[in-house]
Amino acid sequence: MNKKDQMTVENFVSTGMELETLYTCFPDFSKDEIAAIYNNYNENKLNNNEGQTISINCS
Template structure:
């Protein structure tokens, strides 16, 4: 997967798309690569004291 493809998958993750849906949307990419991008994005989201994360969709 090239950098542009990685950024596209990450953009889909940022909209709140779940992992299983990503697998369906990107069948040409390996599930391992998609899962890695998904988990890296989720791991970098801020977690607040009450355990919640914040995601903003400005579309």
């Protein structure tokens, strides 16, 4: 998988798409590669959000 393809998969992951759906959307790519991108993105997301919270008051 080239860098552009990796970025496309990561973009889909960033929208909240589940792993099984990614497999369906990208049948030409290895499930292992897709899973690695999915897990890496979600792990980085968790590491970057530790201790950070957002509170919005819409009143």
